[in-house]
Amino acid sequence: MKISIERAALLKAVSQAQSVVERRNTIPILANVLIEAEGSDVTFRATDLDIEVVDKAPAQVERAGATTVSATTLHEIVRKLPDGALVTLTADSAIGRLTVEAGRSNFSLATLPKEDFPVMATSEYQSNFSVKAPVLRRLFDKSKFAISTEETRYYLNGVYMHVADADGGHVLRCVATDGHRLARIDADLPEAANDMPGVIVPRKTVGELRKLLDNDEMTIAVSVSETKVRFATPDITLTSKVIDGTFPDYTRVIPQGNTRKLEVDAADFARAVDRVATVSSERSRAVKLQLDEDRLVLSVNAPDSGAAEEELAVAYGDERLEIGFNAKYLLEIASQVDRENAVFLFNSSGDPTLMREGNDLSAVYVVMPMRV
Structure with a gap:
């Protein structure tokens, strides 16, 4: 040669x-x-x-x-x-x-x-369809932060890509969760994707796939079977085994009755959380949110290292609420927001909190609170 x-x-x-x-x-x-x-x-x-x-x-x-x-x-x-x-x-x-x-x-x-050299056996793919690179990029970029790294729960070590019902129609949906936070992202269902079997795309594959998706003009050919998934551009073909396991029923985790609504500038919120978390103890990184009428106070009290407090003007009209979160989880979720406003929906200090981008329901995040 x-x-x-x-x-x-x-x-x-x-x-x-x-x-x-x-x-x-x-x-x-x-x-x-x-x-x-x-x-x-x-x-x-x-x-x-x-x-x-x-x-x-x-x-x-x-x-x-x-x-x-x-x-x-x-x-x-x-x-x-x-x-x-x-x-x-x-x-x-x-x-x-x-x-x-x-x-x-x-x-x-x-x-x-x-x-x-071992060549991966070709598979009979049940479903073949095409997706624009920016659509696939959004689905995986916004969900991958919630992939679990716990090897014992191997079925959570990837992004669950499947066809789901939403508002009477079908969507292409990616979901990831580690039990502490969850991301559910929807996109319009591509033509010919109706029969796609639900598959869990492994974490490493998600990382490799990301490298194919930088060109906004590119169309990605996606092929899915029960055991493999393939993403192809004119020059590169990425084939991967899928995780052999059953993804849990995530719909039960997404709260439906959260009525206390907080609307806040996503960038201001993320910066404020980052600042006050500077003094939080490394182990728990707990941040407390105190909500009152149109007022949010973020605070950290770490006996070993100190305390911090910051106030933000927000839109909130419900009864007073105190709730604690892991600062890392709040930051990761807030950083997913492309729009100006993040909307948080609370129930009580012990229940999961829902977060979305303004009125857009195609990206929904859930984060579990912690005691502070």
Whole structure:
């Protein structure tokens, strides 16, 4: 195999590959990227056996062929090459080496046989549809902060993507929760997505998917089966196993009868919470909200480190309420608000609180209170 490729195209492909491979693994080939050159394209394939990413880039293919090389090492080399460099990759299977040349730089890397590289089995996808990149980006960006990191509740270690009922129609919905907070985000249901099975997209896959969604003009082809999900752009295909588990009935957690309504400027609220939380104890990071008519007092009282208080002018017309929250959870939820106002709906100091963006019901957040 011998190819010449622009540094920028090569860097983009190998950076995607090296973020998928696991640094520490017992199977050496899984640390490698499979490079296959044919026609006028070269493909870079990487996998950790749960996720597979395939990136296609244009190249001058002098000699077709394939090899595998350490994804991390190749990425580090390409990253350090000068901008605009033309990189030549030459594989010699007889000696098991890949030569990387650019200008006066020359590297020789160990390779492993391409035959040993595991390729993810193709799946029969029950549902195939297309979604604009900004729509998919919003669904996952606004929900991923609530993904659980607790390995024992593995079925919460991802975003539950499914078709749901909303106001008499169907929507494409993403939900994530860790038991302390919950995010539920809706988008218009794409054509041909009606039969999509509900799947839990793993946390790592959500992170890799995010890299495909920066181009607002891009349309993403989504394919879903009971066991796999695939996201494809013209150049990159990301395939992932889904979490084998049942996502809990999240609708029971979303409060319906919360009537005490607080309306506050989201940015002012987030900054105020951040300021008063500076003195909270690291362990609990508890912030108390005292609500009175058109007045909100945020306070922290940490015996070890001190106390803080800040007052905000808000829209609130219900009876007095004191309620405590983990500052980190409040900040993460407030940072999701794209509109000017955040609306909080309370019931009592011991019940879950609902938050939404103004009157928009397509993004709903729930946060559990804590004793302060």
